[in-house]
Amino acid sequence: MEITTVAVIGSGIMGHGISQVVATAGVQVFLNDINDDVLAKARRQIEASLDKGIQKGKLTEAQKGEILKRITCTADLQAAVKEADLVIEAAPENLELKTAIFKKLEAFCRPDTIFASNTSQYSITEIAAAVKDPTRVIGMHWFNPPVAMKLIEIIRGLETSAATLETIREFSARVGKETVVCKDSQGFISTRVLVAMRLECYRLLEEGIATAEDIDKTLRLAFGHPMGQFELADFSGLDIEIPACESLTKVFGDRFRAPQALVHRVKAGKLGRKSGEGWYKYES
Ligand SMILES: NC(=O)c1ccc[n+]([C@@H]2O[C@H](COP(=O)([O-])OP(=O)(O)OC[C@H]3O[C@@H](n4cnc5c(N)ncnc54)[C@H](O)[C@@H]3O)[C@@H](O)[C@H]2O)c1
Secondary structure, three states, rough: OOEEEEEEEEEEHHHHHHHHHHOOOOEHHHHHHHHOHHHHHHHHHHHHHHHHHOOOOOHHHHHHHHHHEEEEOOOOOOHHHHOEEEEEEOOOOHHHHHHHHHHHHHOOOOOOOEEEEOOOOOOOOHHHHOOOOOHHHEEEEEEOOOOOOOOOOEEOOOOOOHHHHHHHHHHHOOOOOOOEEEEEEOOOOOHHHHHHHHHHHHHHOOOOOOOHHHHHHHHHHOOOOOOOHHHHHHHHOOOHHHHHHHHHHHHHHHOOOOOHHHHHHHOOOOHHHHHHHHEEEEOO
């Protein structure tokens, strides 16, 4: 199937960036969120990101106008998805919320529309079980920020069809991304490796072995990572780590249990850049 219209559900950190990438590749996008204020913010973020592209000489004002014209923001889910060939769900990391959204998608979409979830850790097979035809459900795991990161990790659920997989592989290439494919397993490739590394950094801090600054510096200068794990956690949001740790712990045991230092920060509302403070403090 050729994808010409995409609906993105959730216009937060990931959803607005995914919409920009897809619209830049010439595809129509319907961006959905819970209300118009959130969508207006997402649109401003996309505009600001495109302006940066203009400053860097990567696109023109006219191209920016064309890209923005291809993005329709709507808080009406049915209107957003009814013409979609592909729906990319980027709502908060909450399994009940995601399965409820997928059930609605089934009611509102064509029978051949592909449903992709950007979940970082939930089972695609479990999300797919919420709909009657699980062969059209797949994991399409983008990385933050979607505009800059080259990879999409494709997760094949137990019943995802070969045709669905092929369509998503082709579509990912069309929007300029590289892909890897993995079987549905808790944390896939990327989240499992990332959480293991990050928790070891948190343990080093908790044990008083080194400061967050020095652990981050080690990752950057010794291993060539563009950011340390504390910096990256602040960038992505500390709150999304807790459910990731809980789910990995259920499957792989205590090595993935969230440390108190993380749990307490999240309870105190220190969620990273988006709240002004996480492991580090930020100017508002
Ligand atoms: N932040 C990251 O670095 C990152 C990276 C890869 C994958 N992910 C995954 O992407 C998904 C989204 O994460 P995010 O960081 O963009 O979250 P976010 O909190 O920034 O954005 C989520 C958006 O979804 C909206 N939303 C809530 N309920 C909704 C509903 N019923 N219908 C439509 N929209 C709804 C919220 O208003 C919000 O704007 C999660 O599954 C997350 O695990 C996040």
